[in-house]
Amino acid sequence: MKAPERFRRIQDLLGQHEFLDLATLARDLKASESTIRRDLDQLAAKGALKRTHGGAMAVEHKTDELNFVVRDTRQADEKDLIGRATAALVENGMSVIIDGGTTTYHVAKHLGGKRIQVITNSLPVANQFSNSSMVETIMCGGFIFPRIGVLLGPLAEESFSKLHADVAIMSAGGITSEGITNSNNLIVAVQQKMMAAASRVILCLDHTKFGRHALSFAAPLEKIHTVITDKATPRDQIAMLQKQRIEVIVAR
Amino acid sequence: MKAPERFRRIQDLLGQHEFLDLATLARDLKASESTIRRDLDQLAAKGALKRTHGGAMAVEHKTDELNFVVRDTRQADEKDLIGRATAALVENGMSVIIDGGTTTYHVAKHLGGKRIQVITNSLPVANQFSNSSMVETIMCGGFIFPRIGVLLGPLAEESFSKLHADVAIMSAGGITSEGITNSNNLIVAVQQKMMAAASRVILCLDHTKFGRHALSFAAPLEKIHTVITDKATPRDQIAMLQKQRIEVIVAR
DNA sequence: TCGGTTTTGGAAGATATTGATTGAATCTGG
DNA sequence: CCAGATTCAATCAATATCTTCCAAAACCGA
Numbered sequence: 145m146k147a148p149e150r151f152r153r154i155q156d157l158l159g160q161h162e163f164l165d166l167a168t169l170a171r172d173l174k175a176s177e178s179t180i181r182r183d184l185d186q187l188a189a190k191g192a193l194k195r196t197h198g199g200a201m202a203v204e205h206k207t208d209e210l211n212f213v214v215r216d217t218r219q220a221d222e223k224d225l226i227g228r229a230t231a232a233l234v235e236n237g238m239s240v241i242i243d244g245g246t247t248t249y250h251v252a253k254h255l256g257g258k259r260i261q262v263i264t265n266s267l268p269v270a271n272q273f274s275n276s277s278m279v280e281t282i283m284c285g286g287f288i289f290p291r292i293g294v295l296l297g298p299l300a301e302e303s304f305s306k307l308h309a310d311v312a313i314m315s316a317g318g319i320t321s322e323g324i325t326n327s328n329n330l331i332v333a334v335q336q337k338m339m340a341a342a343s344r345v346i347l348c349l350d351h352t353k354f355g356r357h358a359l360s361f362a363a364p365l366e367k368i369h370t371v372i373t374d375k376a377t378p379r380d381q382i383a384m385l386q387k388q389r390i391e392v393i394v395a396r
Numbered sequence: 397m398k399a400p401e402r403f404r405r406i407q408d409l410l411g412q413h414e415f416l417d418l419a420t421l422a423r424d425l426k427a428s429e430s431t432i433r434r435d436l437d438q439l440a441a442k443g444a445l446k447r448t449h450g451g452a453m454a455v456e457h458k459t460d461e462l463n464f465v466v467r468d469t470r471q472a473d474e475k476d477l478i479g480r481a482t483a484a485l486v487e488n489g490m491s492v493i494i495d496g497g498t499t500t501y502h503v504a505k506h507l508g509g510k511r512i513q514v515i516t517n518s519l520p521v522a523n524q525f526s527n528s529s530m531v532e533t534i535m536c537g538g539f540i541f542p543r544i545g546v547l548l549g550p551l552a553e554e555s556f557s558k559l560h561a562d563v564a565i566m567s568a569g570g571i572t573s574e575g576i577t578n579s580n581n582l583i584v585a586v587q588q589k590m591m592a593a594a595s596r597v598i599l600c601l602d603h604t605k606f607g608r609h610a611l612s613f614a615a616p617l618e619k620i621h622t623v624i625t626d627k628a629t630p631r632d633q634i635a636m637l638q639k640q641r642i643e644v645i646v647a648r
Numbered sequence: 649t650c651g652g653t654t655t656t657g658g659a660a661g662a663t664a665t666t667g668a669t670t671g672a673a674t675c676t677g678g
Numbered sequence: 679c680c681a682g683a684t685t686c687a688a689t690c691a692a693t694a695t696c697t698t699c700c701a702a703a704a705c706c707g708a
Contacts, residue, residue, distance in 0.1 A: 163401040176657045196400045267526055274519055274545045285537035285555045293526040303537045428667045
């Protein structure tokens with residue numbers, strides 16, 4: 145059996161069973177465990193499934209930055225790891241700009257105990273800190289972009305023009321060697337102001353964003369200082385970033 | 397059975413039974429108690445359940461951090477009536493400024509179906525509309541005042557200076573014949589801008605606010621066009637307002 | 649067919665997970 | 679409040695899985 149057929153069979157099986165076992169797959173598809181392992185890694189890199197120890201599991205599709213589910217304890221593992229790793233870079237006394245989007249929201253969840261100043265355009269992030277006495281939170285103005293709960297428009301852009309922060313914690317809909325992109329012109333406009341307002345730009349991306357183009361160009365890679373990603377990210381993509389003198393941290 | 401599958405099974409079981417027993421889980425999932433213990437600890441760390449001695453229990457969903465506003469039970473029935481009566485004054489196509497505070501939050505809850513533009517400095521109000529396609533919501537900027545979840549400071553005041561609305565729906569900490577007052581200078585400063593930005597000012601007050609003074613003076617009665625209150629409000633207070641040519645609506 | 653590339657299977661060492669064991673902490677019925 | 683029972687956290691050895699590497703096999707274009 146050839147690789148493309150194995151891929152198809154694996155994905156078919158995932159439709160029936162939520163969890164797949166490596167040993168079982170190797171037997172059913174009459175291939176070695178090494179081969180199946182490689183297959184699963186490739187499919188995981190494409191986002192068709194999620195790797196687990198000793199197998200794979202089905203992935204919920206809407207991995208998009210635009211689809212916001214606050215209470216998602218099931219699939220949120222990688223993003224949570226990215227959130228934790230990113231939060232570790234933030235020290236007491238810093239002022240931090242936090243972008244809207246699901247990945248950056250996970251960063252906010254891990255910033256709870258720190259004594260910092262947060263500047264954001266994201267409602268979910270702001271809610272996260274709304275009761276905290278440790279974190280002083282500033283929101284920009286703007287109109288609410290539904291679903292993600294992010295503030296956009298001239299009021300938002302203007303707010304960030306007036307502020308300065310130590311770091312900006314950003315996300316994106318896609319990243320390639322040409323730069324980062326996002327799905328919406330208004331979002332991109334605010335993101336540009338955010339990055340311009342910060343001394344250091346940290347970009348949080350899960351592996352599904354690599355090699356993807358979204359509609360609007362947000363920034364070239366030169367603007368990015370650090371990228372935090374998960375361990376399913378292809379190596380060549382990481383190498384590409386490092387060649388651009390970007391610090392890459394793989395959350396595990 | 398691999399770890400992620402156990403996680404899923406445990407969470408599914410939690411949907412059916414409120415409490416789970418360690419020994420039973422170990423038997424049903426065919427894993428040792430050590431393993432199950434570790435699983436439960438991890439799930440508890442993610443917030444998916446709560447650990448108990450000898451097992452685990454389901455965790456109650458807290459939908460919103462701003463419980464002071466959202467889960468407020470003081471005079472909840474009266475506030476709800478006031479909210480309904482106030483919302484009835486708002487017509488499609490209007491632009492509406494909504495103040496922070498528990499009473500005005502009840503107004504927002506009744507504005508759901510209308511095609512309007514909302515301008516607010518309140519996080520709970522903004523959350524209310526953040527998924528609505530009917531209501532276009534604009535937030536001012538500012539820093540978050542904890543607990544109430546309201547945006548204050550120069551950024552907030554500036555935002556309202558630039559906007560105009562048909563009505564402002566306001567609340568207050570106290571009202572007397574001298575005017576309305578509130579507990580905080582920063583809140584009052586924003587409220588003044590809000591009222592200045594609107595053609596008509598509607599004030600929502602439950603009966604406990606009448607005859608009370610709070611720290612900061614917000615506005616004289618001349619600035620108010622309409623007061624919505626509940627039926628427990630003393631007659632003389634209502635008469636006093638009417639004498640100032642203020643329209644008074646008693647919600648019932 | 650030939651030479652080069654890709655895919656595959658397997659082995660060795662590194663990592664991660666599991667189950668059992670221990671003394672300590674916690675609970676429960678009197 | 680105590681004593682016995684249960685449950686816990688910490689640790690360790692055993693097992694399972696992963697990563698990395700290499701050589702053999704399969705594939706492919708000329």
